Amino acid sequence: QRFAHTPTRNAGFKQLTSADIEQFKSMLPSETILATPAVGGSSDPVELEGFNADWLNKYRGASQLVLRPKSTQEVADILRYCNENQIAVVPQGGNTGLVGGSVPVHDEVVLSLRNLNKIRGYDEVSGVLACDAGCVLEELDNYVAERGHTMPLDLGAKGSCHIGGNVATNAGGIRFLRYGSLHGSVLGLEVVLPDGTILDNMSLLRKDNTGYDLKQLFIGSEGTLGVITGVSLLTPRRPAAVNVAVLGVSSYEQVQVAFKLARQRCGEILSAFEFWDASCMGAVLHHHALRNPLSSEFPFYVLIETSGSNKSHDDEKLSELLEELMEAEVVEDGALAQDDSQIAKMWTMREGIPESLGKTGATYKYDVSIPIPVLYDVVGDIASRLEAAGLYKQGDTTRPVKLVCGYGHIGDSNLHLNIVADKFQDKVTDIFEPFVYEWVQSHRGSISAEHGIGLMKRDYLKYSKSSPMIDYMKRIKSLFDPKGILNPYKVV
Ligand code: FAD
Ligand code: MLT
Ligand code: ZN
Structure with missing residues (x-):
């Protein structure tokens, strides 16, 4: 979908040609490539739908090419070629992200990690798991459960989301209260940088104080700095009761x-x-x-x-x-x-x-950290604004907005404020954006507790980060991705 604030396509990015598709065919097995006739391939565009639309059906790109490599080396070959040819790429895991980060904005190549799905090793004494980034969270949890352990995170999307996507978004979820952030549980990462360099930091150790902890930069980087291909992390003992x-x-x-x-x-x-x-x-x-x-x-x-x-x-x-x-x-x-x-x-x-609200209508999601005493107040304030604009009245389903509701991880000061409307439209959005971000800032909260920034909050980052911090974030982005090919238009 296109909104008033959808960024325009960066004309510096190359538009794919059949020659590019031939190059990818020389790097990858043919069954891992989905290319439409528009770029010289033969896949039905319908086959690419699931990669172009997000879980909320709010953001929709127009990619003509999906690549599903089976090895880290293939990821490196793809990225090196894209970087040399100024081709934009969006890394994609299980595509359950809720901020428009996992789908193309325009015609970026989708780099899906779903074929990188092997467990690399498991140490039953320490509980350290090493696996490919495309392993599905629930499958990993089943694997470690058989060995008496549990994954340190759990979320409603566990049946589809990938561990690489979880790390890329620094996902929180329902076990955060107990096991804390992935910044603590992740021990190592293997990451491919946009120029094809493979950063092998797959440490299996809890303690490693050898200078800067580079892996932390990729946790929560939302596919803008590198493509995560391997993850090692600590799995706690599974509780008996x-x-x-x-x-x-x-x-x-x-x-x-x-x-x-x-x-x-x-x-x-x-x-x-x-x-x-x-x-x-x-x-x-x-x-x-x-x-x-x-x-x-x-x-x-x-x-x-x-x-x-x-x-x-x-x-x-x-x-x-x-x-x-x-x-x-x-x-x-x-x-x-x-x-x-x-x-x-x-x-x-x-x-x-989340699924029930999605079935009720077009769901606007705000995932915020707010001090617990005032956490729920924002729900009432947003409802009042919508009422004043004549767009909402509790119980009146003929209005454009059907529900204004709140739920979340109280233990982590994390509210999910959801507004369910008959459709996504700027007339409705304008009532609560940027108001909701101003509200959160005025209470010293965070505009993203766990879902990330993606495309949705890119222009609102300033409500949670000062301009020197954003400046340093941009510098880090250009250090790792000087040509800006990786997940463009997102985060910074
Ligand atoms: P995707 O959606 O595919 O991608 C998300 C972002 O990560 C994108 O920017 C993408 O470019 C990047 N990315 C993905 N894989 C890689 C990779 N290998 N390397 C580099 N970048 C990558 N989130 C929470 O934090 N807590 C919750 O409780 C929670 N519950 C949810 C419940 C439901 C029903 C749904 C639909 C979503 C929920 N989410 C939750 C949001 C979402 O599931 C998480 O953000 C999840 O971590 C995304 O993983 P994914 O594999 O689907 O990533
Ligand atoms: C949740 O806690 O259910 C998730 O973060 C998803 C959502 O916010 O809807
Ligand atoms: Zn949540």
Whole structure:
């Protein structure tokens, strides 16, 4: 889709010709190339649709060429050729990104990592995993689960997203509270730079203080500095006992009280503390075969998960916490999962929200960090602005905006503010952009807690980074990618 702020095509980038396709054919097996007749290939453009459109169906490029290399060397050959010929490239993992970073803006070549999907090694003593960047997160989790471990991150897109994409976006997710950021879990990376240089930094060690830690630059670089082809990371022991409870809460103030008490009583076993509001619950129950496990509807819902090594100890601690929350009337009703199937259903109630909102309409997503006490206020402020503009009225589905709702990782001060409209249009966007970024800045928050900048927030980076910082980011970009061929128009 084209928006008022969509950047114009950089005329300095070469337009592909059949001669370029012939060059790629000499580097790669033919089954790894999808090229349309427009550039001298024979693939049906429909086959490229899935690579050109993003998960939200908000951003759509017009790439005529998708390359799916099977080795790091092939990635290096592709990039060297593109760099020499000024051909723009967008690296793509599972294409589940939510900021328009994973799809072309114009006719960039899509470099898909999906065929780089082998596990390179696993040390069951240290729990260190080394794998290709195109391995799917859930498949890696299944692999390490068989060996008694867990991946240090988990997110609703686990069935499609790649570990390379997770690293490139510095994905957060629902285990962040317990295992922290990928900046801590990732031990090493193999990265191909735009000129074809392979930076082999696949360390398998936790400790390595030999000067600048270059891999950190690529964590969260969103495909703008290099293409990640290999990842090594630490996988913690899989917890032996997991408990999940869903609670009904009458106000956002009480959500905070519940969080404080959960940390106080269950700190060492608390592995997730998520929340969502009534609008999210309505959407998820409408679109999933689930029923509300609570006796009635509430303004807010909380999901608490504990993960520990001793089931009876954890059961006792969580039950005590729930009793205390009910007695103090912090929580009005609660349900404790009795088995794995109930645990999965409760998680679907939370993780199914993005998909359910997507089925409801065109979803604008703002993924922000805000100090917990004021975190939910922005939802009301945005709703009021839309109401004042006549675009939204709660419960009135004839208005252009159907829902304004919030959910997220309370434990990490991370709100997902979502606005669901009948379609993406500048008239609607202008009501909350740049207002939402100004709001976040005025509360010393971050305009991206976990999804990144991509194309969506490129022009708003200044709300979270000072101009000297942006200047240094640009210098780093030109150091690694002097010709600017890698994921152009994104981030900086
Ligand atoms: P893509 O979407 O393909 O790419 C994302 C960015 O990384 C792009 O800029 C791309 O160019 C770059 N990139 C991808 N692979 C590479 C590579 N190998 N080398 C260099 N650059 C690369 N995110 C969270 O942080 N937390 C969540 O809880 C969360 N939940 C989600 C739930 C759903 C249902 C969905 C659809 C998305 C969710 N996301 C979440 C967002 C998204 O899944 C993550 O950003 C994820 O890490 C992206 O991985 P991917 O492989 O799909 O990358
Ligand atoms: C989540 O926490 O569900 C994800 O970050 C996706 C989203 O924000 O919708
Ligand atoms: Zn999230």
